[in-house]
Amino acid sequence: MTNASVREFKMPDVGEGLTEAEILKWYVQPGDTVTDGQVVCEVETAKAAVELPIPYDGVVRALHFPEGTTVDVGTSIIAVEVAGGAAPAQEEAPAAPAPAAEPERPAEQPAARQPVLVGYGVATSSTRRRPRKQAQDPAAQEAASAVQSELNGHGAAPAAPPAPVAPAAPASSAAPAQRPLAKPPVRKLAKDLGVDLATITPTGPDGVITRDDVHAAVAAAQAPQQVAPVNGPAAPAAPAPSAAPASYDSVRETRIPVKGVRKATAAAMVGSAFTAPHVTEFVTVDVTRTMKLVEELKQDKEFAGLRVNPLLLIAKALLVAIRRNPDINASWDEAAQEIVVKHYVNLGIAAATPRGLIVPNIKDAHAKTLPELAASLGELVSTAREGRTSPSAMQGGTVTITNVGVFGVDTGTPILNPGESAILAVGAIKLQPWVHKGKVKPRQVTTLALSFDHRLVDGELGSKVLADVAAVLEQPKRLITWA
Template sequence: MTTMTDASVREFKMPDVGEGLTEAEILTWYVQVGDTVSDGQVVCEVETAKAAVELPIPYDGVVRELRFPAGTTVDVGTPIITVDVSGGGAPADAGTPAVETAQAPATSQDPVTAQAPAAPAAGEEKPAGRQPVLVGYGVAASSTKRRPRKGPEVPFQQAPATLAVQTELNGHGPAATEAKPRPLAKPPVRKLAKDLGVDLTAVIPSGPDGIITREDVHAAVAPAEAAPAVPAVTAPVPVAPAVPAAPAASYDAARETRVPVKGVRKATAQAMVGSAFTAPHVTEFVTVDVTRTLKLVEELKQDKDLQGLRVNPLLLIAKALLVAIKRNPDINASWDEANQEIVLKHYVNLGIAAATPRGLIVPNIKDADTKTLPQLAQALGELVSTAKEGKTSPAAMQGGTVTITNVGVFGVDTGTPILPPGESAILAVGAIKLQPWVHKGKVKPRQVTTLALSFDHRLVDGELGSKVLADVAAILEQPKKLITWA
């Protein structure tokens, strides 16, 4: 709510910063109530299931309200910040400091109102070097607004008039008898309650922060289902209240740490489970002498056309895989379950798995098959640097067709990688080690690695998968084949 006219107030809604994402978590606010903002200025950073993204605001004005604190997950299309665009420089209540407005003291025992968190430090600065990119403005205005998963029931920073109305709704004024706090529950739990005919206001929550869980709903409906089995009696029998689900097993906070699964890690977990139990995986292995490839890497580092670019074994492995796909194009495909079709791709968006502080991500190089070696080296360097800085955009992680994961950097020999959803193959590269190897009839120390190719057996049979893996191995053993096969 706000006391200003509609003409002077703009509400900036959580945009869809990915492709079809439904929610995002507010990581950091870069502005506070009372700050002046301009068109294109970054006001906050949010994390979706794919990446962290900075949000610029599309108009000039003065911040009047921050609807949610950092750490809150907000639905796409929900207003997150209110700005006065009338040109006035003072808040609605000029006598109340902006920060104090957000921290108005509670006057009752209401736990929700009493626990409103403090605003971010006034001196907090956003990370340098990020350029704002204007994104979309979310879903239609009729989108359903859902209660935040975490955080206080009242907005993070409110104008005094807004806070007064909210206080009434929370039981501190005349409206206390007319309104009732909405039970906290996630959309799937609400749907379950609706299907079972359970009134959520009568359910005793057992989840963190008073959230109603699926077990709570089942516990509430259990007495009603068991009622027919009770023998008839002449005297009325009091109905026992719903019993909450058994609390989770206790743990020693000094010896254990609980980390919420959200954002990139949550999306990765869901994608891996979906892929593992949807696509029938097959993994093949080959051990190959890459001594000549390493020598070529050293020579290329001196090439003037590659000066200043990232030249390493991964570059030649990526090029070898692209050449193998060119020779065996049927492996570059996807499975369309809805239409029961195999979709053959005439382009290669080469994914490179990257470990980041927020979890595993797989950005891809668009049309990697059309790039020269210097262009591929430049694209690889930019991809790795962007991922390490946490600036990978959602678009960079869409549309991959084949992926490479370099587990060798961790010193392991190889692995059995799981396919990114929608892709047909993923190549795991193991550590390169000096090993005894039979070379030209004699045992000599050679640089050796093990490659593992996992593929979707609905799309790729053993013959096709073996041909691709054998081609990659042949190129790495004899890099001159890059010239004759490319």
């Protein structure tokens, strides 16, 4: 190809601040011709499966990673030969930070570039950051000189005297040391495990601390009589993490890597459970009239072609309850110490998919008519089952419904979706003996459970919302009078 150049397409940040994505499937192979906008692969992020289009015309020259590989955002994943000369400078320009942006970097690392975790602008540099060694006792100058000499290629440190410096790390007299490099998930892991990143010797590229480094530090701290008498450099030798697979029975056990949607869900649920004080209230309600209304709506011409089921009327009942009790539709802003009341409802619907639990939401559900709500609900469910839910569809939710009744479960105590103050669990609808008009009769009955954040929702408000939902389902005509 005359006057051609090779363009590197990098893994984009398809969500908000995502750091990695797994390549699920390649739709092209080396030698294939691609056009601008053509989907070349499908990737799974922590939020959803997304198809990636190529932004130019050309011929595929290389696929840098096989299917099933998790790739950091900003890493080149495919090379395409294009006509028309050199690639635009915009692919590399964002990676060059202004020299003045890091005035406090040590003199021995003037050219080191911090890896970009999101977006396209990852700098390609051969500079490797040496694991930090902090001189933190009165002999700091001598130790620093030894390290400087080693970095500049002038040989090793003079002698063994600086070795005892490592155990004195907690004294920390060298306060201006630069911030350890680690991705947000690794920082959170270290925080949860109580590990100070500044005490870890990084083994990742460019001096980045990895998950294995954090786990190794934890194992080293827990190993009795093993780490204490050994000098600092011996810490990575602690083999505790690798000891676990010794009991792994490959015939009767299966190990599944935690990643993608399941990984994000786990982190969100742990954060929610240990941040917001949950309270759950229950009510059992006769929904016989609601079930009759569902059957009537199925025959209504206005609902032709739409999915009509009990969940539709339960969603509408919750929206009515929120309109009557708007303070339930809020969130807690910890940083600003404020309660944020939302004057709109983005109604989340928890959906079980092969990739894990996701919670897409119906935007501005409060403003939709019942047929419009039915159409949105049907589209949301079908898209989730196909694994095509976009990251934007799972952002900005204000309140959620989880229908555990489809599994035959009576009810549960749901955990709040992060950033929301309430979640309604709907149990199985069953024919049960019920006192109706003074007589025991078989009626369609279900149990509802409402979990809420007790920091901003007290028992009175939570009870009113749950009672209103139950009242609408027991007497659906209230949809007309209350809506």
